[in-house]
Amino acid sequence: MESRNIRLAVIPGDGIGTEVVAEGLKVLEAVGTKIEPTHYDLGAARYHRTGETLPDAVLEELRGYDAILLGAVGDPSVPPGILERDLLLRLRFAFDHYVNLRPVKLFPGVETALADTSAEDIDMIVVREGTEGLYAGTGGVMRRGTPHEIATQESLNTAYGVERVVRYAFEKAKSRPRKKLTLVHKTNVLTYAGDLWQRTVNRLAEEYPEVTTDYSHIDAASMFFVSQPERFDVVVTDNLFGDIITDLGAAIAGGIGLAASGNINPERTAPSMFEPVHGSAPDIAGQGKADPTATILSVAMLLDHLGLSAEAARVEQAVADDIVDRLAGGASRTTREIGDDITARVSG
Amino acid sequence: MESRNIRLAVIPGDGIGTEVVAEGLKVLEAVGTKIEPTHYDLGAARYHRTGETLPDAVLEELRGYDAILLGAVGDPSVPPGILERDLLLRLRFAFDHYVNLRPVKLFPGVETALADTSAEDIDMIVVREGTEGLYAGTGGVMRRGTPHEIATQESLNTAYGVERVVRYAFEKAKSRPRKKLTLVHKTNVLTYAGDLWQRTVNRLAEEYPEVTTDYSHIDAASMFFVSQPERFDVVVTDNLFGDIITDLGAAIAGGIGLAASGNINPERTAPSMFEPVHGSAPDIAGQGKADPTATILSVAMLLDHLGLSAEAARVEQAVADDIVDRLAGGASRTTREIGDDITARVSG
Ligand SMILES: CC(C)[C@H](C(=O)O)[C@@H](O)C(=O)O
Ligand SMILES: CC(C)[C@H](C(=O)O)[C@@H](O)C(=O)O
Numbered sequence: 192m193e194s195r196n197i198r199l200a201v202i203p204g205d206g207i208g209t210e211v212v213a214e215g216l217k218v219l220e221a222v223g224t225k226i227e228p229t230h231y232d233l234g235a236a237r238y239h240r241t242g243e244t245l246p247d248a249v250l251e252e253l254r255g256y257d258a259i260l261l262g263a264v265g266d267p268s269v270p271p272g273i274l275e276r277d278l279l280l281r282l283r284f285a286f287d288h289y290v291n292l293r294p295v296k297l298f299p300g301v302e303t304a305l306a307d308t309s310a311e312d313i314d315m316i317v318v319r320e321g322t323e324g325l326y327a328g329t330g331g332v333m334r335r336g337t338p339h340e341i342a343t344q345e346s347l348n349t350a351y352g353v354e355r356v357v358r359y360a361f362e363k364a365k366s367r368p369r370k371k372l373t374l375v376h377k378t379n380v381l382t383y384a385g386d387l388w389q390r391t392v393n394r395l396a397e398e399y400p401e402v403t404t405d406y407s408h409i410d411a412a413s414m415f416f417v418s419q420p421e422r423f424d425v426v427v428t429d430n431l432f433g434d435i436i437t438d439l440g441a442a443i444a445g446g447i448g449l450a451a452s453g454n455i456n457p458e459r460t461a462p463s464m465f466e467p468v469h470g471s472a473p474d475i476a477g478q479g480k481a482d483p484t485a486t487i488l489s490v491a492m493l494l495d496h497l498g499l500s501a502e503a504a505r506v507e508q509a510v511a512d513d514i515v516d517r518l519a520g521g522a523s524r525t526t527r528e529i530g531d532d533i534t535a536r537v538s539g
Numbered sequence: 540m541e542s543r544n545i546r547l548a549v550i551p552g553d554g555i556g557t558e559v560v561a562e563g564l565k566v567l568e569a570v571g572t573k574i575e576p577t578h579y580d581l582g583a584a585r586y587h588r589t590g591e592t593l594p595d596a597v598l599e600e601l602r603g604y605d606a607i608l609l610g611a612v613g614d615p616s617v618p619p620g621i622l623e624r625d626l627l628l629r630l631r632f633a634f635d636h637y638v639n640l641r642p643v644k645l646f647p648g649v650e651t652a653l654a655d656t657s658a659e660d661i662d663m664i665v666v667r668e669g670t671e672g673l674y675a676g677t678g679g680v681m682r683r684g685t686p687h688e689i690a691t692q693e694s695l696n697t698a699y700g701v702e703r704v705v706r707y708a709f710e711k712a713k714s715r716p717r718k719k720l721t722l723v724h725k726t727n728v729l730t731y732a733g734d735l736w737q738r739t740v741n742r743l744a745e746e747y748p749e750v751t752t753d754y755s756h757i758d759a760a761s762m763f764f765v766s767q768p769e770r771f772d773v774v775v776t777d778n779l780f781g782d783i784i785t786d787l788g789a790a791i792a793g794g795i796g797l798a799a800s801g802n803i804n805p806e807r808t809a810p811s812m813f814e815p816v817h818g819s820a821p822d823i824a825g826q827g828k829a830d831p832t833a834t835i836l837s838v839a840m841l842l843d844h845l846g847l848s849a850e851a852a853r854v855e856q857a858v859a860d861d862i863v864d865r866l867a868g869g870a871s872r873t874t875r876e877i878g879d880d881i882t883a884r885v886s887g
Contacts, residue, residue: 265727271737272730280728304765306654330694330731336738340698342731346678350688377779379613380628382620383678383690389619390684410786411818417652417765417790431725435783438758442765470759 197226197497200256200462204234205274206471207481207526208262214483214530215260215490218509221538222502224494229256233278235266244277250285258493259464262486263471276328283321286461288454289352290359291319291433292492293468295423295440298449298511300518305443308420313444315423316367318360319433321454323352324384326430348384348429353391359457360427361399371424373405375412375432388429412436416443441468448482449514451489453496463496465489479525484510487533509536545574545845548604548810552582553622554819555829555874556610562831562878563608563838566857569886570842570850577604581626583614592625598633606841607812610834611819624676631669634809636802637700638707639667639781640840641816643771643788646797646859648866653791656768661792663771664715666708667781669802671700672732674778696732696777701739707805708775709747719772721753723760723780736777760784764791789816796830797862799837801844811844813837827873832858835881857884 201216203209219226231249238244253259264279282288297303297313323346330344357374364372374392378385389406396404405422407415409432415422416439428436441450450468467485475481488510495503513533524532549564551557567574579597586592601607612627630636645651645661671694678692705722712720722740726733737754744752753770755763757780763770764787776784789798798816815833823829836858842851861881872880 271726271733272728275727276730302654304653304655306650306652325694326728328728328730330729332731332735334698338698338702340735342696342735344694344696344729344732346673346692346694348690348692350682350686354686377782378619379623380620380674380676380779380782381678381692382624382676383680384692385619386683387680387688387690410782413761413783413787414790414795417787418794431728434725434728434758435761439761439765439787442762446766447762 197224198255198257199226199228200231200253200259201228202231202233202259203262204264204471205236205266206263206473206476208234208264208471210477210479210481210526211467211483211486212260212262214526214533215486217530217534218487218506218537219490219494221534222494222506224499224502234264235269235274238269238274244274245281250281253282254286254461256462258462258497260490260493261464261466263467263469265471267473280326280328282464283454286454286464287456288321288464289356290455290457291321291430292453292455293317293319293433293437293440294451295437295444297444298514300515301445301449302518303443303445305417305420308443312421315420315426315440316363317426317428317433317437317440318356318363319428319437320352320356320430322430323348324430346381346384346429346431348387350387350391353387354395357388357391357395357427360425361395361402364402364425365399367424369424370401371403371405373407373412373423373426375407375409375426375428375436377409377432378406379408384429392427409436413439416440437468448484449488450485451492453489453492455496463493465493465496479527481526483526483530484513484533487530505537509533512536545572546603546605547574547576548579548601548607549576550579550581550607551610552612552819553584553614554611554821554824556582556612556819558825558827558829558874559815559831559834560608560610562874562881563834565878565882566835566854566885567838567842569882570854572842572847572850582612583617583622586617586622592622593629598629601630602634602809604810605845606810608838608841609812609814611815611817613819615821628674628676630812631802634802634812635804636669636812637704638803638805639669639778640801640803641665641667641781641785641788642799643785643792645792646862648863649793649797650866651791651793653765653768656791660769663768663774663788664711665774665776665781665785665788666704666711667776667785668700668704668778670778671696672778694729694732694777694779696735698735698739701735702743705736705739705743705775708773709743709750712750712773713747715772717772718749719751719753721755721760721771721774723755723757723774723776723784725757725780726754727756732777740775757784761787764788785816796832797836798833799840801837801840803844811841813841813844827875829874831874831878832861832881835878853885857881860884
């Protein structure tokens with residue numbers, strides 16, 4: 192496949208974000224695509240220096256890129272929610288990343304946290320809604336700090352928002368061998384939102400007769416992720432349930448060091464954004480302890496999204512080979528060493 | 540300890556509820572307390588027959604009991620949410636069960652779903668808030684069934700409601716050897732509610748200097764339940780996060796067949812209610828396949844709540860012994876056989 196220019200915005204962010212993104216870029220370069228990375232200094236440091244999280248002008252500039260690679264956002268020196276909401280979630284919302292795609296797949300040979308599970312049992316993809324639900328940020332507080340305080344949060348769900356992500360999930364399911372789609376929600380308690388999600392799945396199911404549909408409450412699904420992960424092929428769920436279940440997915444599929452994700456704008460009206468599922472891990476930042484594999488796998492998703500599927504496959508294969516080697520034992524490696532090893536495989 | 544009369548309201552409910560409750564009652568009788576059980580026919584059958592879920596007069600009658608034993612509620616023949624909200628959640632709310640107490644404890648010898656975990660690693664108790672949050676049921680729908688539908692759900696959190704459950708959790712933590720309390724929430728996204736929870740924990744922490752406090756986002760906590768369950772001693776969390784994390788807890792601690800719970804009104808202004816964490820499991824109902832152990836352990840919690848701690852300990856021990864035997868192998872038993880075996884140990 193012919194290589195093409197990719198205009199890539201890079202937001203290393205906070206904590207280990209910088210370290211893992213450096214390795215991701217190394218691999219991206221080694222795979223032989225022409226990339227023009229432009230770094231954006233956004234995150235805790237910028238916030239402390241200038242008070243800015245994501246200036247409007249920067250947001251508009253970012254809109255012009257082919258894709259965004261993000262490391263991680265969040266630092267204990269900034270009150271919870273500021274960077275998350277005004278930077279990360281703002282990007283997801285502004286660029287209409289309504290599909291948050293998170294594969295939960297056990298690489299052959301990787302140890303899972305589960306006792307009686309083999310690699311074939313864990314091969315699913317979670318399609319998490321990315322622009323609605325409790326992440327809308329609506330809610331408020333009254334009489335803060337008094338014994339009469341009331342704090343509310345609101346989950347906003349629209350037919351428009353639910354239908355498009357459910358349709359995406361049906362398409363995904365249709366393209367996979369098992370062709371199974373499981374809706375995860377809590378319809379017995381969140382009756383209004385649950386009803387909208389369930390009706391939408393039921394309606395679209397008629398357009399996809401080849402796809403089997405299934406339903407699981409979020410509590411039962413969390414249990415099944417551990418006890419019967421083979422139940423799941425494609426999972427579609429709302430923003431918050433997706434957040435929870437994909438971290439759980441990472442835990443069963445080799446750990447958060449391997450979990451990749453894409454915030455996708457399927458219509459390509461704005462750049463999609465790729466990031467590891469893990470956070471900024473301030474406790475180990477700057478020590479070369481972070482595993483860059485999740486970022487490198489996110490780079491593979493990025494390549495795939497840009498139509499460079501052969502390159503994506505090469506990166507994935509390099510990671511798979513590297514993982515087999517790590518399982519064979521050997522010294523524990525630094526962030527850079529893991530990046531170097533995978534880079535060597537991609538180039539070689 | 541002298542035995543005393545217990546006025547017990549029994550709500551077997553739906554599906555396997557009837558089967559497991561029968562075994563729970565058998566054990567309760569065998570342990571030598573004088574119980575006066577009164578059965579209440581509530582659930583799907585009654586709903587279909589009369590259209591009633593929980594008539595006001597019945598609710599008021601139930602208020603007069605010392606405790607309630609509940610099997611399970613929910614049936615596919617009833618639209619999602621009706622029995623859950625109008626029966627189960629109505630009881631929790633009306634009787635102010637603000638503490639939903641759910642031990643996550645691996646019995647010695649029980650196989651966990653986790654590969655590298657031993658019994659000592661899993662010994663926590665989740666204090667789930669039971670009367671607020673997204674369970675308040677507020678929200679609504681507009682333009683239902685049209686492309687312009689909007690469905691909302693609201694999480695309501697009050698200083699009053701949060702403080703009382705956090706205080707209970709601190710007391711619990713104080714009474715345990717490790718004295719550690721972890722708040723689980725999503726403060727970086729649910730900023731209003733999260734702020735109330737976090738401030739409440741911080742404030743009460745000053746009254747409990749002997750208790751170490753900790754915080755984990757719900758997504759990270761779900762991961763840690765699988766990868767590092769030993770992190771947790773007492774967990775305090777809101778209604779929905781508690782729902783999810785306790786099913787996950789059941790999965791890591793021997794499965795849903797062993798998970799007990801108490802819906803506690805600590806001030807005893809109304810009866811507390813004890814129930815297995817599992818649901819009505821309509822797919823296996825009436826076949827003698829359900830494990831009554833979770834209900835029997837809920838009976839132990841009930842005894843403990845009523846001050847009959849010696850009896851509670853005997854029931855727990857009988858379960859522990861029964862579990863050791865099941866691990867030694869042997870024929871698989873029916874619901875009744877498991878109940879009989881545990882009953883024999885309690886009496887013997
Ligand atoms: C950092 C946080 C806001 C974010 C989320 O909740 O979506 C993260 O947990 C994730 O899953 O990408
Ligand atoms: C049946 C349902 C309403 C209930 C809940 O969500 O609380 C159940 O899942 C539980 O955990 O007791």
